[in-house]
Amino acid sequence: MKQITNTILMIRPIGFRMNEQTAVNNYFQEDLNLKNVDINKKAQDEFDGFVSTLRGKGVNVIVVEDIMESDTPDSIFPNNWVSFHADGTIGLYPMFAENRRKERREDILNLLETKGFIIEQVVDYTSAEKKEFFLEGTGSIALDRVNKKAYCAISPRADEELFIEFCEDFDYAPIIFNAYQSVENKRVPIYHTNVMMCLAEDFAVICLDTIDDKKEKKNVSRHLKESGKEIITITEEQMHQFAGNMLQVLGKGDEKFLVMSSSAYKSLTSIQLSTIKKYCDIIHSPLDTIETCGGGSARCMMAEVFLPKE
Known part of the structure; x- marks a missing residue:
């Protein structure tokens, strides 16, 4: 079982803008005083630059174009609707915002099959949307694939019972x-686990300050340590620069990289950077428009493909 992969699925945006339906509980989103067409153009430029940076390091990026007619402003974040697993299983997830549900596309799964990836079965949780229960893929769930542990911060987009069902189906310890x-002097739930923590092979970047309950904080730390991961803590301020929204990937010759946005990179201290660099090099790319309007960053843009190949 591997924690990191060389293959990433990314969706190139066509109607990217601030999604009014997700803004209700994604406090990372802000309004840019720009026309939607200009916002989308900026997002496309950031996306293309990011893909080219990843490919330059030998990461296998599969790019699929979004569909204009679908009107899916958040399609750039595919890791919320799908996850791909090493046993050939695919997970499909229930989404909080109605306009995000159209992001789920069968043609993308078919495309992966034409590229030689093997899909054995699809585990589909999307019917939970009817009862208004949500679990937004690897946005809601941080997977320690090697130690079979799944971490989840409960929120309007991450239902506890559904998460436990996922863990039973995929054989993870919850x-x-x-x-x-x-937010405005109130403590409100963080919308996605993957903005406050990142699980790499030998380390974890995490904002422990967001876990207010001492017992819960202790429990998360204990599990990370038991799994042999060095804990690199970030502040809430750094989290707001998307320093928790990172993903470790494999490049050319199985070289390991930690991928993040340039704003995340700039927010890190020299000590944090040198701790990360003990384990792997860093790839960063400017994603300012995507972060500001979309309220998500580098990790959200990458759906890892662990499927077996023919």
Whole structure:
């Protein structure tokens, strides 16, 4: 079982803008005083630059174009609707925002098959949308694939029972906690686990300050340590620069890289950077428009493909 992969699926945006349906509980989103067409153009430029940086390091990036007619402003974040697993299983997930549900596309799964990836079965949780229960893929769930542990911060987009069902289906031990951020002097749930923590092979980058309950904080730390991961803590301020929204990938010759946005990179201290660099090099790319309007960053843009190949 591997924690990291060389193959990443990414969706090139065509109607990217601030999604009014997700803004209700994604406090990372902000309004840019620009026309949607200009926002989309900026997002496309950032996307293309990011893909080219990844490919330059030997990461196998499969790029699929979004469909204009679908009107899916958040399609650039595919890791919320799908996950690909090493046993040939695919997970399909229930999404909080109605306009995000159209991001799920069968043609993308067919495309992967034409590229020689093997799909054995699809585990589909999307019917939970009817009852208004949500679990947004590897946005809601941080997977320690090697140690078979799954971490989840409960929020309007991550239902506890559904998460436990996922863990039973995929054979993971559930580690459940609550993570909060301060918004107008109130502590409110963080919308996705993957903005406050990143699990790499030998380390974890995590904002422990968001876990207000001492027992929960202790439990998360204990599990990370037991799994042999060095804990690199970030502040809430750094989290707001998307320093928790990172992903470790494999490049050319199985070289390991930690991928993040340039704003995340700039927010890190020299000590944090040197700790990461003990384990792997860093790839960063400017994603300012995507982060500001979309409220997501580098990790959200990459759906890891672990499927077996013919």
